[in-house]
Amino acid sequence: MNTPIRIGVLGCADIAMRRMLPGFQSHKDVQIVAIASRSFSRAESAAERFGGLALQSYTELLDLVGLDAVYVPLPAALHGKWIEAALDAGKHVLAEKPMTMSAGYTEILLELARNRGLALMENAMFLHHPMHADVRRLLSDGAIGDFRNMHAAFTIPALNESNIRYQRELGGGALADVGYYPLRVAQYFLGPELEVVGAELTTRPGRAVETAGAALLRSDGGKIAQITFGMEHGYLSRYELCGSEGRIAVNRAFTPPAEFTPVVELHRDGVLQEIRLQPCDQVAATIAAFVESVRVGFAPSEETRQQAFLLDEVRRRAA
Numbered sequence: 001m002n003t004p005i006r007i008g009v010l011g012c013a014d015i016a017m018r019r020m021l022p023g024f025q026s027h028k029d030v031q032i033v034a035i036a037s038r039s040f041s042r043a044e045s046a047a048e049r050f051g052g053l054a055l056q057s058y059t060e061l062l063d064l065v066g067l068d069a070v071y072v073p074l075p076a077a078l079h080g081k082w083i084e085a086a087l088d089a090g091k092h093v094l095a096e097k098p099m100t101m102s103a104g105y106t107e108i109l110l111e112l113a114r115n116r117g118l119a120l121m122e123n124a125m126f127l128h129h130p131m132h133a134d135v136r137r138l139l140s141d142g143a144i145g146d147f148r149n150m151h152a153a154f155t156i157p158a159l160n161e162s163n164i165r166y167q168r169e170l171g172g173g174a175l176a177d178v179g180y181y182p183l184r185v186a187q188y189f190l191g192p193e194l195e196v197v198g199a200e201l202t203t204r205p206g207r208a209v210e211t212a213g214a215a216l217l218r219s220d221g222g223k224i225a226q227i228t229f230g231m232e233h234g235y236l237s238r239y240e241l242c243g244s245e246g247r248i249a250v251n252r253a254f255t256p257p258a259e260f261t262p263v264v265e266l267h268r269d270g271v272l273q274e275i276r277l278q279p280c281d282q283v284a285a286t287i288a289a290f291v292e293s294v295r296v297g298f299a300p301s302e303e304t305r306q307q308a309f310l311l312d313e314v315r316r317r318a319a
Contacts, residue, residue, distance in 0.1 A: 004031040005294050006068045008052070008061045008091075010082055012042045013073040015096060020071060020123075021050045023283040029291045036061040058082060062089040069119070069294055072096060075164045076171030080105045083120070087112050092119040092294045098176050098311060099304060106308035119293035122304045124184055126254045128285035131262040131277050132188060135241070135248060139189070143266060144243030149224040150189060151240050152182035154254055155212075155233035165231060166209060173209035175201060175314060179229040181254045183310055185239055186217055186225040192306040193220050199317035204232060215314050245269075256282065 007030055009016055024030045036055040037043035047054035055061050062070065062085055069092035072082050080100035086093045087109065099122045100106045113120035126132070139147050156178055159165055165172040187194060194217045201210040212230030219225075240249040246268030252260060258281035266273040292298075 002029065002295065004029050005092075005291050006031050006033045006066055007071060008032075008034040008036065008064065008067050008069075009046075009071045009073070010036055010058050010061065010086075011072070011074045012037045012039070012046050013075075013096075016071070016073040017046065019283050020073065020287075021046065023281075023287050024071070025050045027284065027287050027291070030287060033067055034061050034064055059085070062086055062091065067091060069094065069290075075167075076176055077101055077169065078171075080109065083109050084112065087116060087118055087120065090116070090118070092290075094119075094121050094123055094290045096123050097180050098122070098171075099308065101171050101176070103305070103308040103312040107305055110305055117297045119290065119298040120304075121290050121293055121298070121301070122307075123286065124180075125282045125286045126181065126256075127184070127188065128289055129256065129262075129280050129282040130285075131250065131256075131264065131280070132185070132253075134275075134277055135250060135264060136189065138248060138264070138266065139241065139243075144241065144247055144268065145245030147189075147223065147241060147243050149226070149242050150186065151226040151228075151242075152185050152253075153228045153236050153238055154178045154181040155228070155230040155236045157235060158232040166207060168208045173201075174211050174229055174231045175213055175311065178231050179213055179215075179227070179314070180307075180311070181237075182227045182229055182239065183215070183217075183314070184307055185253065186227060187303060187307060187310065189239075189241060190217070190219040190223050190225055191221070192303055194218065194225070194310060196310070196313040196317045197224075199314045201315070201318040213314070213318065215317070217310075256280075258283070 032052040034053040035046045040056040043054040070086040072095040197216040199215040201213040215227040217225040237254045249265040262277040264275040
């Protein structure tokens with residue numbers, strides 16, 4: 001019988017407190033060993049709720065004997081430094097997206113993990129929800145004829161003024177945060193080798209980072225993806241796939257609650273068919289995928305590298 005994966009958490013970010021720590025706590029194959037935060041009181045509070053030691057030093061956590069893996073939910077600009085430190089300490093790593101702020105650095109870390117036989121996984125939770133595989137099967141079965149193009153959008157309402165997503169020095173901005181999702185789902189359906197035909201990033205007055213953007217992508221086979229994203233908008237989490245004989249639409253595509261019943265809209269011949277799928281806790285599914293990666297000494301995903309280059313290319317084209 002496999003022993004639990006012993007994990008430490010670097011930071012008490014909102015995503016860690018709301019979703020990942022409860023997920024780790026409830027997963028039978030994970031044991032929370034330690035939680036570190038620059039604010040020791042926050043580490044203590046988190047440890048009281050979820051278990052493990054409370055530490056104020058990230059380095060001290062990485063030096064713990066018997067620690068298998070580390071979860072990194074720090075601000076994006078700090079990911080690279082602490083992912084590298086964790087890999088150097090021989091730990092498997094689950095890191096919030098984006099893995100780093102540049103494709104070059106991401107590639108270095110992926111190679112480091114590969115050479116050391118360590119799992120290094122970017123926390124793109126929505127990809128572990130089975131509804132997207134169900135949609136891909138519909139495409140393969142010809143449900144909308146020949147697949148032609150897609151549109152994907154993720155927008156969220158304005159955030160608290162102190163939110164790190166508004167702070168450039170911490171890696172904030174709409175592209176790395178909400179833009180990540182529609183770009184990643186375009187890769188999922190159109191294939192990893194995408195050309196950025198055009199891109200635009202816009203900044204609202206008084207903001208230090210871009211607050212919205214759009215991109216036009218093209219696949220090797222000539223399929224087109226239109227991408228839009230923003231973080232001072234009404235909530236929208238959706239993609240639509242268009243074919244020669246119909247289209248498929250999915251709402252609540254990127255952050256569905258565990259109890260949410262996904263509905264795939266299949267439009268064909270003037271008729272709407274609503275296909276109801278089973279609910280899924282994508283947090284639990286992600287943790288299960290990470291546990292399996294640790295068990296087998298997972299080689300880092302090529303899609304993670306390609307996503308990093310896609311983000312860089314959108315920035316370059318927009319500039």
